[in-house]
Amino acid sequence: MNKRPTLSLKSKPAPATKKPAARKPAPANATGAAKPAAKPAVKPSSAPAAKPAAKPAAKPATPATPATPAAQQRPASSPWEGTRARGAERKSAPRPAEPPRPRPRPEAPPGPRASHHRDLKPRLQTEFQAELKSDSLAFALLGAATAVVQVRGGMALPQALAGVFANPATTPQARGAIQDVAYRAMRQLGRSDALVAAMAPKAPDPLVGALLAAALPLMGAGEDGPAPYEAFTVVDQAVTAAGSHPDTARAKGMVNALLRRFLREQQALLADVLQQPVAQWNYPQWWIDAAITAYPQEWEQVLAAGNVAPPLTLRVNTRKGTVDAYLELLAQAGIGARRIGEHAVRLDKPMGVHLIPGFDAGLVSVQDAGAQLAAQLLDVQDGMRVLDACAAPGGKTGHILELADADLTALDVDPQRLARVRENLDRLQLSATLQAAAAQGREWWDGQPFDRILADVPCTASGIVRRHPDIRWLRRKGDTLQLATLSGQILDNLWQMLRPNGKLLFVTCSLWPQESEAQAAAFAVRNRATRLDAPGQLLPAGGAEQDHDGLFYALFRKDA
């Protein structure tokens, strides 16, 4: 009953043979330069429709750049949670020997000067309630800055935002504005830090630095679409925010001076800092190097794709209706959308999940178009015994059960995340056996082999940075090796639970071959697994016809 996936496939390119051409810095005025004569008040709506507050006391609207609706609903959850301990003191695994590799700008000037290297462990008065109007941009800037400090300390952004939203003054509209500002700050943190380093004589205190990192992208310092506010409004509100908090009040003058200097010297400052790859691409240097090594031809597109806010893509539940019927329902509701996959529909504009027609009734789920390939590739038939080994929050579990009446066990090491599988299945009116256990162990298994196994293993999540722009700043280079070691153990263990002629689908949302293709190749050799046709590495793409995250798929059969 299942059809083959319809996304076109892109395989991993050949290894590097020459140094890739360094990209020229974008001209400063291509980034949405501030309008010099602008008044610190209302700006015509040139920003994307869903933008935050347009003037200091205006009400913030829906965020322009949500992570995903699911993240909006449940800010404490992210796909790489539970895969490693976090904290300010994070150690990398020992570095494996590496071959020399091309760098984008060997001649580039060094990053922030020595005085800008400091212990960023937050010393934040998070409980402090600033006396700011909750519908002001100042309130959104301070909330976003608080989250940025926490991310620098090692916390995932959704978790950090959940803490900020716990402030009773934070209205739903303020949440939207804070989230929008925080996600923009994450996508442009490399550039903002370089700008601050270029302008400030010494590194500012953590919350001051974070406030600047929240404000600069709103002034056209980055490539995140048109500047959403009048630049002078941002300066005024950033200064107000600084003055409202004990951790930043003393730096109020500095915030004012620095942001005003940015307005005056924007072009020259950007031309200068964009010489640094971290400022140009907004990723840590090791990440840029890893992308160049893995994708010598496509590394620029890969990095750029991670800096674009993702669309909202839905999966139509074909148990409840056809894709065409759902598109008709959307059209009747005046919601623009297009089909981008077998069951995938992309909305023209993001919206809250409960506003999506039929979402609460289980007609659709939120799921990236690339992730929707998993259930189709697994080729589950009615009556099969299926294991979804790293199942939470259950996106792929739901899809498998929408396509076949299977006896499915959903396993996840994290009981809290597993509860979300239950919620998602309840909404879809589907059922599975839920098990909270580690997939590299066997104590949870009843000894009956499975016909199909989905191993959507924990990974660096480097392929979904457009949804989770904080990942790049949270990950360390050594995480790749650590996670690849764990996923290798999981795969070898699950293989023992597969019946002869059964199929195992190995999935990651990683861009790094160590976690994906190299892992798949080594697994096949170790276990004498027959490799079947599957997409391999899908590079992230955002276009009219193809729009999906970076994912890896390898399909194996266990010969009888």
Ligand SMILES: C[S@@+](CC[C@H](N)C(=O)[O-])C[C@H]1O[C@@H](n2cnc3c(N)ncnc32)[C@H](O)[C@@H]1O
């Ligand atoms: C990429 S996410 C899975 C996404 C899910 N398949 C979906 O489509 O919604 C990886 C999951 O693996 C879980 N996980 C991490 N380590 C695990 C382990 N050792 N055993 C089982 N699950 C694990 C995490 O809690 C996380 O929910």
